[in-house]
Amino acid sequence: MRRLQITKIVLILAIAFALPFAAYGQQMESHEGKWTGHSEAGRQLYYRYCWGCHGARGNGDGENAPYLNILPRNFVVASFKCRSTPTGTLPLDQDLFSTLGRGINFTNMPSWAALTDQQRADLVAFIKTFSPRWKTEKPGDPIQIPAEPALTVASIKHGGELFQKLECWKCHGQEGRGDGPSASTLTDSNDQPIRPYNFTSDNRSKCGKTNQDVYKIFMTGLDGTPMPSFADVIKPEDAWDLVHFLRTLQYNNKSPELTLWLSTKEGAEIVNAKKVQNTYTGSGVKP
Amino acid sequence: MDVRGGSGVNRIASRPVKTLLYVAAVLGIFLSTCSPASALPAFARKYGMPCSSCHEAWPKLSPFGQQFKDNGYQMGNDRDAPIFQSPAYWPVTFRITPQWHRDSTNKVAVDQTATGEAQVTKHGFDWSGLDFHTGGTLAKDFSFYVLPSSDNTGAFHFESVWARLDNIAGSSWLNIKLGKFELDNLLSEKRILTLTSISGVYTNYHFQPLYQKGVPENPNFVFGIGNNQVGVEWLGHSKDDRTRISASLLSSNDGSPSLPTSRGYDGFFAASRAFQLGSLGLQRVGGFAYLGEAPTYFQYTSGGPSNPIAGTGIGNKGYQRYGLIGMWYIKKFDITTIYFHGTDSAWLASNTAAVPGATLPVGAHSPSWNGGLFESHYNLNPQLIFINRYELVRMSQQAFTGDGVTAANPSNLGNTDVLTFGMRYYPFISSRAGFAYHAEYAIIRQRGASPVTATDLTSSSLLFGFDFAF
Numbered sequence: 001m002r003r004l005q006i007t008k009i010v011l012i013l014a015i016a017f018a019l020p021f022a023a024y025g026q027q028m029e030s031h032e033g034k035w036t037g038h039s040e041a042g043r044q045l046y047y048r049y050c051w052g053c054h055g056a057r058g059n060g061d062g063e064n065a066p067y068l069n070i071l072p073r074n075f076v077v078a079s080f081k082c083r084s085t086p087t088g089t090l091p092l093d094q095d096l097f098s099t100l101g102r103g104i105n106f107t108n109m110p111s112w113a114a115l116t117d118q119q120r121a122d123l124v125a126f127i128k129t130f131s132p133r134w135k136t137e138k139p140g141d142p143i144q145i146p147a148e149p150a151l152t153v154a155s156i157k158h159g160g161e162l163f164q165k166l167e168c169w170k171c172h173g174q175e176g177r178g179d180g181p182s183a184s185t186l187t188d189s190n191d192q193p194i195r196p197y198n199f200t201s202d203n204r205s206k207c208g209k210t211n212q213d214v215y216k217i218f219m220t221g222l223d224g225t226p227m228p229s230f231a232d233v234i235k236p237e238d239a240w241d242l243v244h245f246l247r248t249l250q251y252n253n254k255s256p257e258l259t260l261w262l263s264t265k266e267g268a269e270i271v272n273a274k275k276v277q278n279t280y281t282g283s284g285v286k287p
Numbered sequence: 288m289d290v291r292g293g294s295g296v297n298r299i300a301s302r303p304v305k306t307l308l309y310v311a312a313v314l315g316i317f318l319s320t321c322s323p324a325s326a327l328p329a330f331a332r333k334y335g336m337p338c339s340s341c342h343e344a345w346p347k348l349s350p351f352g353q354q355f356k357d358n359g360y361q362m363g364n365d366r367d368a369p370i371f372q373s374p375a376y377w378p379v380t381f382r383i384t385p386q387w388h389r390d391s392t393n394k395v396a397v398d399q400t401a402t403g404e405a406q407v408t409k410h411g412f413d414w415s416g417l418d419f420h421t422g423g424t425l426a427k428d429f430s431f432y433v434l435p436s437s438d439n440t441g442a443f444h445f446e447s448v449w450a451r452l453d454n455i456a457g458s459s460w461l462n463i464k465l466g467k468f469e470l471d472n473l474l475s476e477k478r479i480l481t482l483t484s485i486s487g488v489y490t491n492y493h494f495q496p497l498y499q500k501g502v503p504e505n506p507n508f509v510f511g512i513g514n515n516q517v518g519v520e521w522l523g524h525s526k527d528d529r530t531r532i533s534a535s536l537l538s539s540n541d542g543s544p545s546l547p548t549s550r551g552y553d554g555f556f557a558a559s560r561a562f563q564l565g566s567l568g569l570q571r572v573g574g575f576a577y578l579g580e581a582p583t584y585f586q587y588t589s590g591g592p593s594n595p596i597a598g599t600g601i602g603n604k605g606y607q608r609y610g611l612i613g614m615w616y617i618k619k620f621d622i623t624t625i626y627f628h629g630t631d632s633a634w635l636a637s638n639t640a641a642v643p644g645a646t647l648p649v650g651a652h653s654p655s656w657n658g659g660l661f662e663s664h665y666n667l668n669p670q671l672i673f674i675n676r677y678e679l680v681r682m683s684q685q686a687f688t689g690d691g692v693t694a695a696n697p698s699n700l701g702n703t704d705v706l707t708f709g710m711r712y713y714p715f716i717s718s719r720a721g722f723a724y725h726a727e728y729a730i731i732r733q734r735g736a737s738p739v740t741a742t743d744l745t746s747s748s749l750l751f752g753f754d755f756a757f
Contacts, residue, residue, distance in 0.1 A: 041566075048669045049351070052337040052718045064335025064718050103364050108335065110362035113527040114354040116563040202365065 028134065030093040030124035035117050037093075042126025045119055053108065058130030060190075070107045071190045078131035079189065079223045082207035087221040087229035089140025090133060096124040098208070105204045106197075143219050145212055146236045151244055156261050159245025162238055171196040171226065175274050176249030189224040196226075199246055200274075203253035214243045327420055328757055329378040330355075331718040334362060338721055339669035343621075344711055345721055345756075346478040347664075347672075350561070350569050354528035359430035359453030359462065360423050368427045378423040384415040384725065386752030390484055393745045394737035403739040414439050415482065415752075418446070428453040432468070445544070446477075447515055460523030467517045467542055471533040471557040473573055473612050474623050474662065476513035480674050483748035486707040486729035489513055490678045491610075491627045491658040497701045498636055498651075499687045500741035505638040508581045508631075512608050515542045516555070531573070532558040539580055539603070549600030553579035559612070568616030577608040584640035592640075602641035604632035619666050627658035627680075636686035650695070654686035669716060674709040674727075702734040711754070720757040725750065 030037035047056075053068065055061040058075035065072055073080065082099045083091035100120045103111035112120060128134040149155065163169060171186065173179040176199030188194040197205065206222065207213050218239045221229030230239065247257035251271050261267035327346075331338050338345050341352025348356065361367035369376070389410035397405045416439050422432035434447035449466025469477050476489050492513030495504040518537030524530060539551035559573025582600025584592065609628045615621060630653055634641045637651040662676040680703040689695035709727035727750045736744040 044668065048337070048339045048349075052335060052340070062335075067335055103362070106365055108362075108364065108366055110334075110364050112351065114349075114351040116569050118563065118566045119568075 026129060026135070028125045028128040030097070030121050030128065032093050032097040032117070032121050032124070035121040037118070037121030037123070037125035039122070039125040039129050041119075042122035042124070043129075045115070045123050046126050049112070049115075050123070058127065064108075068108050069192070070188070070194065071192055072109075073224075074190075075127050075130035077189075077224075078133040081222040081224060083140075083220050083223070084142040084216055085140030085220065086143060086231065087223055090137055092139050092142060093121075093124050096127060097121060100124065102208060104206050105202060106206060143216065143231065145215055145219075146240075148211055148215075148243075149237060149240050151256055151260060153260060153264055153267075155241045155244045156248055156257060156267070157245075158238070159241035159243070162234065162242050163245055166230065166233070166242075168242075172199065176200055176246065186226045188226070194225055199249035200251060203250050203255070211240075211243050211247070214246060215239055218242060327380050327422070328718075328720050329380040329420065329423065330360065331721075333372060333376065333378065333423065334366075335718050337669075337716050337718050339716055343664070343666055344480065344669070344672035344713070345723070347480055348475070348478060350528065354524075357462075357522065357524045357528055357531065358459070359428060359451055360432075361428070361430070361453065365427075367424050369424060370426075378421050380418075380420040380756055382418045382420070382754070382756035384482060384752045384754040385412075386414065386482075386725075386750055387412050388483065388748060388750040388752075390748045391746065394740065394742065396738045404737055410749075417441070425450075428455075458523075459526055462522045462524075464520040464522070465518075467515050467544075468520060469515050470512060470535065470555050470575075470577070471520065471522060471531075472512065472575070473557070473559055473571065473614065474625060474660070477515070480664070480672070480711060481676065481707050481709050481727055481729065482725060482752065482754070483707075483727050483729045483750045485705065485731045485746060485748045486676065486709075486727065489660065490703055490705045490731070491625065491660055491680060494627075494629065494656065494658065494680050494703065496631065496636060496654040496656060496682060496686050497696075497736060498638070499693065499696060500700060500735055501738065503738075505635055507583075507638060508606075508635045510541050510579065510581065510606065512555075512577050516553070517542055517544070518552075529561045530559075537579075539582075546598040548598065549580075549582040549603055550598070551580045551582070551600070551603045553577065564616075567618060568621070570616060571614040572612070574611045575609070578605070579607070580605045581635055583634050583638075584642060602634070604634040604641060606631040606635060620663065621666070622661060622663040625658075625660040627660070628655070629658070630655040631686075633686065648690065650688050650690035650693070652684055652686055652688055654682065655684040656680055656682045656701075670713045672711050674707070674711070676705070676707040678705040679703065697735060700735040703731065705729065705731045721755060723754040725752045725754045727751075 028039040051062055052064045053062040053072040054075060055065065060072040060074035062072060078090060080091045080095065081104070083095045085091055085095070097120055100112045100123060103109050169180050170182045171180045173183065178196040178198035180196065183196050186194050186196065203209055205214055205217060207217055217227065218234070219229060219231045221227055244257045247255045248261040248267065248271065251258060251274065262271055328338070330341070341349060341355055343349045355362065389408065391406065391408040393406045394404040395407040396403055399405070417437045419435045424430050429450070430453055431450045432447050434445065435443050436446035437443040445467060447467055447469065449464050449468045451462060451464040453462050455461040455463065469475060474489070476492055479487065479489070481487060493511035495510070497504060516535070516537040517540065518535050520533055520535040522531070522533040533556070535555040537553045537555060538546065539553050540546065540548040555575070555577045557573065557575040559571050561569050561571040564570050580603040583602040583604055585595030586599035586601070587595050607630050611626045613624045615624070633647050633651045633653040636654045637648050639645065639647055639651065658678070658680045660676070660678045665673040682699065682701050685696035685698065685700060687696050707727065707729040709725070711723045711725050713721065713723050715722065730745065730747040733744045735741050
């Protein structure tokens, strides 16, 4: 009888201690440069920083999720916006690592650059424990980004033509303000309304602010949103032209593309016609 | 009928086993669950993030929280302006701590004893002062903070009142704050994890030397680097907040309103750099300096010097505080180390009016001292933190070295040691409110500081409380 009770104690003690750990699945690693992330270390960080939005089980149902107009990522589905891999595939560890460091502009996901590289690598490892996909699938092969061609007025004009031809304006609007005729009908994979990117609001896209980042968005799409991949539709040089054109829509950002475009009579007329001169929105956010 | 079965004897025998199992299960979950802690719930509510994001254990900031603060209480994801909040959102938090505490001092001046001193101990249920924090952004890159704070009788004052221009010209290196604010102390006294009457402040931040045995600190010169000051601050930081630098120009009045002292100005400078040390965590080293001056006498009206005219303080004399700080992390364990050095003008230390032609009392010297602080934490998980702190102050130059009538101060007069142990447990973590069970014990010894016999003065404080904020 006494032995039975001791066995019971040991068993229940083991369960009590093991349960919280067992619930989070297998151990995972991530690799980013010289950093190797460990999911066990990431677990502690996740339950300090992330669970409020992404939920204790990583399925995006944190206590704050109902109050967000763009729902937090569901790590169980393992569908990620910012990738360097083709649409529908798992991202590279580096993609998740970069997203943590950069944050996702226009959403509630902040930059976690204040964490150390090791901590971010640990978090990436832990995020991968939520979905069985990481056990059965490998990340897609990263897309190749050819060298950016020389910036020319012709490139910008051609990009503008593609903007019309590919019907980007239907969502993003003719002036890139995110107010195209389809904008109000769009929903994301959570069936939540989602607004197309407003190019005039900032020079940062959701997945970074370099031209390469914008190029990647065309070619990989933003999984979980209506933004598709154009990898099978346009050639790389066309994608670069489109990048050059889109930069001219960001008239609050003095990019080389905008500078060149403004140096032409046609460009100056178009840009200045679109500008809302020296006005501020009620929020104090520069338009 | 006992449907669980077993005889009465078995039930009695199994009771301790069940109790043990229950305790083990609770302990297991308690020790293993890592859900987060909270701090200024107004911010947590705004961003929907658990308080443990910004606080290792509230109110102590994490590196992420420090970055958020340095960025003007902004995440930088273009959701910072109030327009993105529900119109009903009101950025207000209150914090108060009902508690039981016991405070004891070994030598208090009393009339009923032969020595004129006796031990005094008091204990009972009580509550702390009330803080009403309101802060955040007025618009993108315009932040503010207003903190009406009361003592536990309800007498309010403004602990903080400031507005800040953030990221001027898009640069994180250009932030200007104006008003009453906490100095850019990396180890923030306003975010201190200990609450007793002894350890609710950092001794080194407020230390002022005794002039002579049995003579208290100059009552006309009160300064604490831990006190919020009034002025303008420039702060710059790298985007990832690894490098921080600040300079402040402050009115020489120790944070008091209505310009009560002089027309002098003080300066405070701080700089630090953080770096990653393998998988141990983010380490930070830095330094700070406060260069101040304070008046030694006032213009006065009828009644003489006892009726000084506020704001007319003249005969300013200087004082300085310097320090080096290191914040060291070894995974869940961290220790903050600070070296302090302080000097006061002999005029201030001896409370002598520096009127034209005046001379210092015989034996008066500019006192100087060195201090150290070691504060360690073991953050088992975001819900539980253990705290230990040891502070020491050692005089290197006494303010009085004898005048032929009165003997020189002993070299250790005023030397101080403070030891503190504490723990805080946050039973729930949410993005709405915060609650902590708080337990703490602190003891302080000051050499030669007792009021009558000028012998060692020792005080201790024990506190248990519910610290909450909403």
